[in-house]
Amino acid sequence: MLSAVGFVPSAEAAPRVSNHAPVIWAFGDSLSAGYGLPPALGFTARLQAALRRAGVAATVRNGGVAGDTVAQARARLRWGLRGLGATPDLVIVELGANDMLRGLPVPQASANLDAILTELHNRGIPVLLAGMRAAPNLGPDYVARFDGMYPALAKAHGVPRYPFFLDGVAGDRALLQADGLHPNARGVEIIVRRVLPSVRRALRG
Template sequence: MATLCCVGFLLGLVAVAPAHAADRLIWALGDSLTAGYGLPPADGFTRQLERALRAQGVAARVANGGVSGDTTAQGRARLLWGLRGLGAKPDLAIVELGANDMLRGLPPAQARANLEVILAELKRRQIPILVAGMRASPNLGVPYARQFDAIYPALAAKYGARLYPFFLDGVAGQRALIQADGLHPNAQGVRIIVQRMLPHVRRAFGTLMRDG
């Protein structure tokens, strides 16, 4: 089964927009859906999210911690040096991982264990978290889907994170919003994802939004 964007960017690459001193920092840790696979940089998730926040008067920059092809294990492996590479403690971490585990048919328990390490470390550092969930493909069967889909709400509840249940909500299955590979959203698809996720991102900031 094809993996979701099997060609990765340079490992360790964290694309950060030019900063202003008062900007809030969001770090989006993920795979190709975060990285903006197949799109010009300006049309990817992190850049569109940053523009949407600024359009609503939120001074924020969104650091692109997406690496195409990453599984939860690979995201876990680069978590600590990814945080160091930011140069500052993020005000919010968006965790979007698991699609490649699912597409490879890897055990849901394995994905859950890796995500748990990531969320536990972010919570230990007192970094607010927004978990961006994924859903299993129907062809993997009901038992697999039941186990996989349950990962995200369970871990979000356990670690006090906000949950956006399905990253591709409103886009999955819509051919006009998907690139020719049948997997990745096009620029319009990303725009819909950002519009739907934006209220969750704002709420995840909590008191930081009111203070800044």
């Protein structure tokens, strides 16, 4: 596993917290799981720290599994929810990158994402859908179908969407691990900073 080099998070300020302590579940793949990083520097730990600095006493649980396609994530959704022990206040759905990297059919990914969003809706669980973008070498038709999948599903299910999980990080070697795919610790901090307003709005909603 890869590790971050040369990054030490700043000391966490004492948070001013509200009375309610929401539980957020980041349900995704290696990007939200913190692949290649120590647990304390992964997405869920850093998002939790950022929320608490902002006065939101949230607990962010890691539901990411490296390598998962949308179909694989769908297959583990129900037992994953059971394993939380309580209904989460928000689920961040971050999936699709592995389908894209493998060139899997977009209708297959879309149908499985649709099923995940339907299951969460039926349980009354709010969702923030985090989008992904297809690599241009897959061709314009695939890119258009894949990139368009997320806004279409967000609209169909009436859920908020964060357009691109790797916004500000993708393509910047200084913010990526040696594989050129996964964010390093600096990259995670940028992801968290950019997604934080959307997470807070989704919690309020």
